[in-house]
Amino acid sequence: MGLKDFFKNRKLKKQQNGSSIANGKPFVKNQTTISDDTLCALWTKCENCKELLYTNDLKKQSGICKHCDYHHRLRAQERIDLLIDYGTFIETDENIITADPLNFVDLKPYKERIKEACKEERKEAILTGIGMTNGFPLAIASMEFNFIGGSMGSVVGEKITRLVERAINKKLPLVIVSSSGGARMHEGILSLMQMAKTSSALQKLHDEKLLFISILTEPTFGGVTASFAMLGDILIAEPKARIGFAGRRVIEETIRQKLPKDFQTAEYLLENGQIDFICHRKNLKNTVSDLIRLHTQNQQLSEKDKKLVQENLLITL
Amino acid sequence: MKTNQKEIIPLDFEKPLLAISKQISELEQHASQNGNKKIVNDLKLQYEKVKAQIYKNIAPIDRVKIARHPQRPYPLDYIQAISPVWYELHGDRCGKDDCAIIGGLIEIDSQTVMVIATQKGRNIKENQKRNFGMPSPEGYRKALRLFYHAEKFNLPVLTLVDTPGAYPGLEAESHNQSHAIAVNLRELSGLTVPVIAIITGEGGSGGALGIGVANKVIMLENSVYSVISPEGCAAILWRTKDKATEAAKALKITAEDLYKLGVIDEIIPEVEGGAHYNPSEMSKTLLNVVKKHLNELKSLTREELKKDRQEKLRKMGVYLEV
Numbered sequence: 001m002g003l004k005d006f007f008k009n010r011k012l013k014k015q016q017n018g019s020s021i022a023n024g025k026p027f028v029k030n031q032t033t034i035s036d037d038t039l040c041a042l043w044t045k046c047e048n049c050k051e052l053l054y055t056n057d058l059k060k061q062s063g064i065c066k067h068c069d070y071h072h073r074l075r076a077q078e079r080i081d082l083l084i085d086y087g088t089f090i091e092t093d094e095n096i097i098t099a100d101p102l103n104f105v106d107l108k109p110y111k112e113r114i115k116e117a118c119k120e121e122r123k124e125a126i127l128t129g130i131g132m133t134n135g136f137p138l139a140i141a142s143m144e145f146n147f148i149g150g151s152m153g154s155v156v157g158e159k160i161t162r163l164v165e166r167a168i169n170k171k172l173p174l175v176i177v178s179s180s181g182g183a184r185m186h187e188g189i190l191s192l193m194q195m196a197k198t199s200s201a202l203q204k205l206h207d208e209k210l211l212f213i214s215i216l217t218e219p220t221f222g223g224v225t226a227s228f229a230m231l232g233d234i235l236i237a238e239p240k241a242r243i244g245f246a247g248r249r250v251i252e253e254t255i256r257q258k259l260p261k262d263f264q265t266a267e268y269l270l271e272n273g274q275i276d277f278i279c280h281r282k283n284l285k286n287t288v289s290d291l292i293r294l295h296t297q298n299q300q301l302s303e304k305d306k307k308l309v310q311e312n313l314l315i316t317l
Numbered sequence: 318m319k320t321n322q323k324e325i326i327p328l329d330f331e332k333p334l335l336a337i338s339k340q341i342s343e344l345e346q347h348a349s350q351n352g353n354k355k356i357v358n359d360l361k362l363q364y365e366k367v368k369a370q371i372y373k374n375i376a377p378i379d380r381v382k383i384a385r386h387p388q389r390p391y392p393l394d395y396i397q398a399i400s401p402v403w404y405e406l407h408g409d410r411c412g413k414d415d416c417a418i419i420g421g422l423i424e425i426d427s428q429t430v431m432v433i434a435t436q437k438g439r440n441i442k443e444n445q446k447r448n449f450g451m452p453s454p455e456g457y458r459k460a461l462r463l464f465y466h467a468e469k470f471n472l473p474v475l476t477l478v479d480t481p482g483a484y485p486g487l488e489a490e491s492h493n494q495s496h497a498i499a500v501n502l503r504e505l506s507g508l509t510v511p512v513i514a515i516i517t518g519e520g521g522s523g524g525a526l527g528i529g530v531a532n533k534v535i536m537l538e539n540s541v542y543s544v545i546s547p548e549g550c551a552a553i554l555w556r557t558k559d560k561a562t563e564a565a566k567a568l569k570i571t572a573e574d575l576y577k578l579g580v581i582d583e584i585i586p587e588v589e590g591g592a593h594y595n596p597s598e599m600s601k602t603l604l605n606v607v608k609k610h611l612n613e614l615k616s617l618t619r620e621e622l623k624k625d626r627q628e629k630l631r632k633m634g635v636y637l638e639v
Contacts, residue, residue, distance in 0.1 A: 081383075088530070095638050096637070096638055097636065097637045097638075097639055098636060099635045099636050099637045101578070102567065102568070102569050104568075105567060106555055107554065107556075145453075153634050154633075154634030154636045155631070155636045157634050158634050158636055161631065174530060183522075183523075183556060185543050185544060185550050185553065185568070187544075188543065188544055188567075188569045188570070188580065189542060189568075189569065189570070189575055190578065190580070190633065190634055190635055191544050192522060192523070192526055192544040193630070193633035194634060195502060195526060196502050196506065196526060196530045196630050197630045197631060197634065199499060200506035200530070200627050200630040200631070201631075202503055203503045203504070203506045203507040203627070204627070206507075222523075223522075223544070225495035225499070226483075226494070226495040226498040226502075226523045226527075227498075227502055228499070229499075229500050230493075230495050230496040230499040231500070231503055232500050238446075243481065243483070244490055244495070245489070245494040245495040245498075246483075246485030246489075246490065246494070247485075250549075251485045251486060251487060251490065252484045254484075255486050255487060256484060257489060263487070272491045272492075272493070274493045274496065277523060303348035314390075
């Protein structure tokens with residue numbers, strides 16, 4: 001018997017007896033029925049194996065299904081909690097918010113879409129800041145897929161660019177965790193230009209010989225993959241994450257044939273030489289800090305830069 | 318009306334004009350017999366009026382149609398018209414020559430210029446070879462190799478863009494389309510030679526940007542440049558491809574819109590109806606614009622050129638700070 005059946009039976013019993021079995025439990029608002037919303041909040045169905053998981057447990061497991069090891073999407077903040085030492089994260093550029101330069105209206109005005117999306121946790125599809133991973137200071141960006149598909153508009157482009165500039169000024173390694181459907185159509189050509197802007201900023205980082213680790217998570221597509229996400233010195237993907245340029249449906253329509261099942265998964269990319277390795281979420285933090293150590297301990301720095309790096313250990317902005 | 322060697326295929330929005338011009342030519346044949354010249358003259362006046370009206374306010378979706386017109390001059394036509402020499406350089410040096418992207422050496426005012434362009438085909442056979450102007454990763458890597466070549470020999474880079482977009486295919490994905498484009502964006506922004514990009518037809522998203530990061534970005538009057546095709550956008554946001562007209566309007570894809578948004582530096586005017594009505598005139602105008610910008614950029618040092626490009630890109634985007 002699955003958990004769903006259990007709940008169904010319980011609901012039925014309740015209706016028959018008129019008594020509340022779940023009496024005394026704090027999460028039951030209305031004692032006679034449990035609303036679907038409450039159920040959804042309490043339980044999460046694994047996207048891969050469809051097993052029901054207790055949401056709190058899933059959160060404790062960093063979104064990894066205990067049955068099939070599937071890595072569920074993490075919110076931007078959850079990702080920071082996973083990778084950054086507790087209490088060391090300082091958010092940057094949180095004052096940049098979305099404008100509507102084209103006055104874009106499709107079935108709904110873009111302004112309304114933003115308003116709706118803002119009701120959730122974040123005000124944009126990205127969270128940037130500075131923090132420490134196992135004691136190593138770094139600049140980090142984490143994308144929020146729940147905000148209009150994690151799409152890149154002017155704000156995402158600007159915040160990434162500023163983060164890259166900060167990394168250059170402070171001689172910090174950079175980590176960007178991507179999760180995005182691509183460029184944001186509602187900002188038209190300006191979102192396309194963010195691809196060029198972020199890549200140009202990374203060109204400077206490249207010149208400065210600073211480390212950039214790009215972590216690709218489910219899903220990373222379009223304009224984000226075709227700009228900063230693929231420009232990492234080290235490219236890491238999470239297991240089974242879908243990563244690509246064009247969407248599966250577009251490709252199937254273009255070439256008029258079915259694509260292999262594992263097409264555009266992290267494993268497929270690894271086989272085709274597109275990423276360095278796949279990393280289980282449990283090991284991600286240690287992997288990032290190891291890579292930073294391995295890439296910085298041979299670095300030859302000027303006295304001035306050495307001082308900067310020392311300062312970074314105090315994380316002052 | 319046109320005495321061009323080839324008959325121009327009219328677009329839907331030009332059909333009213335075609336009807337009148339047909340009437341005129343029919344009447345003219347009879348006019349010589351009846352001497353009824355007044356009607357012909359009236360019609361001619363009306364023709365001019367309708368023409369002015371039609372071409373004054375071309376809807377964004379009609380600009381898309383002009384940009385995709387099968388008789389519109391393609392980059393290779395311009396290349397051959399503006400330069401006495403053309404040495405095409407082939408191949409990405411890693412196993413393939415993608416013909417959707419062409420590149421090579423030309424000469425403008427006794428200055429060698431590296432041209433890189435996307436190229437569509439004129440017929441089925443040519444389109445098979447050129448994949449309808451949709452480049453594969455190998456094409457972008459060929460372009461990258463030629464950017465480095467230009468950097469080595471201090472050659473200004475001129476890119477001509479006319480592509481529906483980067484090819485969305487199985488092989489393109491497995492050969493890492495996104496990486497090929499991303500690297501081009503990064504490396505183009507770091508070049509220390511002048512880069513001029515001209516959108517001559519369709520500027521299809523990342524596929525266009527992959528060779529379109531430049532000191533000067535210029536568009537022909539009837540070209541379009543967009544993050545997604547109007548059809549693709551309509552299919553996603555309106556959930557039907559029929560709303561492409563609305564999408565084209567909302568996306569702001571015409572040269573005029575992009576100029577207002579500060580994304581491009583100049584609009585090159587076309588002859589009435591579009592470049593395909595007079596390709597040779599168009600080539601001359603294009604050449605003059607290229608010469609003008611090459612001269613302007615000459616005054617910058619190599620480091621300044623790179624800085625100029627990066628500062629320009631840095632300003633892209635509209636957001637609020639609170």
